[in-house]
Amino acid sequence: MSAPAIRVVTDEADIATVATLITASFDHLDANRYLIPDPERRFDAMREFFAVLTEHAAAGAGEVLLTGDGHAGAVWFDRTVEPTEPDGYAKRIEQAAGPYAERFTALDEAFEANHPTDPHWHLAFLAVDADHQRRGLGGALMEHTHAELDRRGLAAYLEATNADNRRVYRRHGYADMTPSEIVLGDPRGNTGDRVVGATFYRMWRPAGSATSGR
Numbered sequence: 001m002s003a004p005a006i007r008v009v010t011d012e013a014d015i016a017t018v019a020t021l022i023t024a025s026f027d028h029l030d031a032n033r034y035l036i037p038d039p040e041r042r043f044d045a046m047r048e049f050f051a052v053l054t055e056h057a058a059a060g061a062g063e064v065l066l067t068g069d070g071h072a073g074a075v076w077f078d079r080t081v082e083p084t085e086p087d088g089y090a091k092r093i094e095q096a097a098g099p100y101a102e103r104f105t106a107l108d109e110a111f112e113a114n115h116p117t118d119p120h121w122h123l124a125f126l127a128v129d130a131d132h133q134r135r136g137l138g139g140a141l142m143e144h145t146h147a148e149l150d151r152r153g154l155a156a157y158l159e160a161t162n163a164d165n166r167r168v169y170r171r172h173g174y175a176d177m178t179p180s181e182i183v184l185g186d187p188r189g190n191t192g193d194r195v196v197g198a199t200f201y202r203m204w205r206p207a208g209s210a211t212s213g214r
Helices: 012-024 030-035 038-060 089-111 137-152 163-170
Strands: 006-008 062-067 070-077 120-130 157-162 173-184 199-206
Touching: 006 137, 012 038, 012 062, 012 070, 012 120, 030 038, 030 089, 030 173, 030 199, 038 062, 038 070, 038 089, 038 120, 062 089, 062 120, 089 173, 120 137, 137 157, 157 163, 157 173, 163 199
Parallel strands: 120 157
Antiparallel strands: 006 062, 062 070, 070 120, 157 199, 173 199
16 A cells, blocks of 8 residues: 655644544544543533644644545654743633633643653554555654654654554553553543543554554
């Protein structure tokens, strides 16, 4: 299978495409269901959250990538420099999340408190359309950036959302960090449609961890 075309996202239409792609790909995750318990509100609220961050990365805080077919996207942040907050972030999240806005504040605080301090690039979001998974699109997006990071001698970091994702990321050179878990709420109480917490797993890819992804 030939490698997909990959482009850097800068225009509003592509930013919206990536944000919607992430929202749809992440919709089933405990994290999304915990952040916005109301299923009627969840998709639009989470799309606004992902849009704010995707816009910020595309505006210079990092880089946003999209495959040529529009079926997979990645949002990276440059953490070799001091991070900045998107313009109007708190207001947009409050408007989108309503009574659940405090959960996003807790998420941001937990992520920042557990974020590595060594210079690196942060893979905030990697999403592949459900009908186009297992075709190497996500791996191609990662390796596109990994090649540049390896050339520059820089590490990469991400927060995985489940065991399946962790296995995929390990194939691309990432390893679990210690401590590994970032916990929101009480995930031990999750039962079926009742989601009262979420767990994320910190993973680190050292500079020069070249891998075929197989």
